[in-house]
Amino acid sequence: MSKKSLSIFVCVFAFIIGIFGGFAGLVYINTPKTDVVEISEEVFYGNDDIVSSNLADISNADISIHFLELGNKYTGDCTYIKTETCDILIDCGSKSNSVAAVSNYLNQYVEDEKLEYVIVTHAHQDHYAGFATSGKTKGIFDLYECETVIDFAGTAAGKTETALYQKYQTKLSAEIAAGATHYTALDCVNGTDEFDIGSGYTLKILDSFFYHTPDLSNENNNSVCCLITNGAKNYLFTGDLEADGEAHLVTLNTLPKVDLYKAGHHGSKTSSSEALLNVIQPKVVCVCCCAGSSEYTTVNANQFPTQIFVNNVAKWTDKIYVTSLCLDYKNNKYTSFNGNIVFMDVDGENKLWCSNNTTKLKDSEWFAKNRTWPTT
Ligand SMILES: [Ca+2]
Numbered sequence: 380m381s382k383k384s385l386s387i388f389v390c391v392f393a394f395i396i397g398i399f400g401g402f403a404g405l406v407y408i409n410t411p412k413t414d415v416v417e418i419s420e421e422v423f424y425g426n427d428d429i430v431s432s433n434l435a436d437i438s439n440a441d442i443s444i445h446f447l448e449l450g451n452k453y454t455g456d457c458t459y460i461k462t463e464t465c466d467i468l469i470d471c472g473s474k475s476n477s478v479a480a481v482s483n484y485l486n487q488y489v490e491d492e493k494l495e496y497v498i499v500t501h502a503h504q505d506h507y508a509g510f511a512t513s514g515k516t517k518g519i520f521d522l523y524e525c526e527t528v529i530d531f532a533g534t535a536a537g538k539t540e541t542a543l544y545q546k547y548q549t550k551l552s553a554e555i556a557a558g559a560t561h562y563t564a565l566d567c568v569n570g571t572d573e574f575d576i577g578s579g580y581t582l583k584i585l586d587s588f589f590y591h592t593p594d595l596s597n598e599n600n601n602s603v604c605c606l607i608t609n610g611a612k613n614y615l616f617t618g619d620l621e622a623d624g625e626a627h628l629v630t631l632n633t634l635p636k637v638d639l640y641k642a643g644h645h646g647s648k649t650s651s652s653e654a655l656l657n658v659i660q661p662k663v664v665c666v667c668c669c670a671g672s673s674e675y676t677t678v679n680a681n682q683f684p685t686q687i688f689v690n691n692v693a694k695w696t697d698k699i700y701v702t703s704l705c706l707d708y709k710n711n712k713y714t715s716f717n718g719n720i721v722f723m724d725v726d727g728e729n730k731l732w733c734s735n736n737t738t739k740l741k742d743s744e745w746f747a748k749n750r751t752w753p754t755t
């Protein structure tokens with residue numbers, strides 16, 4: 380064989396192997412394992428079944444709540460909420476380069492380049508990087524007119540000297556100079572804490588101990604917490620609030636049972652405590668994370684969503700959904716878990732649409748390999 384035909388042969392061979400390997404990989408990722416964990420139905424609390432929905436329902440929904448994938452392997456939060464009159468954004472992580480994924484998504488729904496409400500829960504990169512850009516990198520404040528911005532009342536020690544925080548303040552100041560109304564969460568609880576967001580819904584900024592006395596050692600506890608409610612339906616967002624903050628939250632506020640709870644702190648073992656869950660008794664729980672990632676720990680059970688989180692939530696619901704899945708952190712491989720998760724109220728009915736699938740966490744292949752469902 381000549382050198383040329385040998386190299387053509389090698390190329391073609393490599394191409395076929397590549398196609399075959401890719402196909403085998405896809406089949407591997409998509410094939411459900413047969414040893415799915417058996418679940419005893421009496422574990423559950425008689426939640427209404429959520430109706431799986433289709434994309435068209437989003438435009439008919441009174442409210443839609445979207446938990447977004449962030450375009451990289453890093454865990455972070457970004458929640459977009461749409462009513463008939465308002466576009467609301469709670470956080471924009473995980474990194475400044477997530478803004479591309481987030482804005483591509485938002486632009487499908489935001490018709491006037493205006494976000495009526497923006498909430499920045501706390502000064503951690505995985506929540507506010509998308510607001511804290513500089514130079515040519517456009518952030519949320521550059522791309523959208525943000526009408527009302529509500530952010531954290533305080534930060535941990537030393538935070539205000541960091542470069543990211545200063546970028547955030549620069550962008551926020553510019554947005555305020557351009558006409559935005561700005562409140563800290565403490566301003567809200569001392570003044571106006573309820574905002575009419577249309578479709579009969581109210582955004583209520585909840586009271587939290589750490590607005591008044593910032594947690595100087597744990598930034599997560601400085602999270603802005605809010606409830607979206609129309610009296611019948613309730614949706615709770617607590618940022619990365621930790622168990623001690625949750626204990627204060629339930630004493631400072633009269634919390635209702637909730638239809639939807641954004642898992643605190645990405646499904647960490649230090650949030651979604653019994654004290655909170657016993658009060659809110661969630662029907663559906665959405666986790667913003669890249670599941671099974673070693674970003675924060677190599678201890679499997681403590682990787683988001685953690686085993687302790689599963690144990691705590693399982694008492695109330697098996698309807699747990701997760702945005703993204705980490706395949707290989709070191710080699711930058713990640714994919715969708717449920718994908719972009721959209722929870723909706725359509726004429727009083729809770730509906731769910733996900734860009735990848737609506738498989739419950741406990742029925743997933745990842746769960747069978749990495750978590751167990753409690754049996755009592
Ligand atoms: Ca708007």
Ligand SMILES: [Zn+2]
Nearest residue numbers: 503505506619
């Ligand atoms: Zn976080």
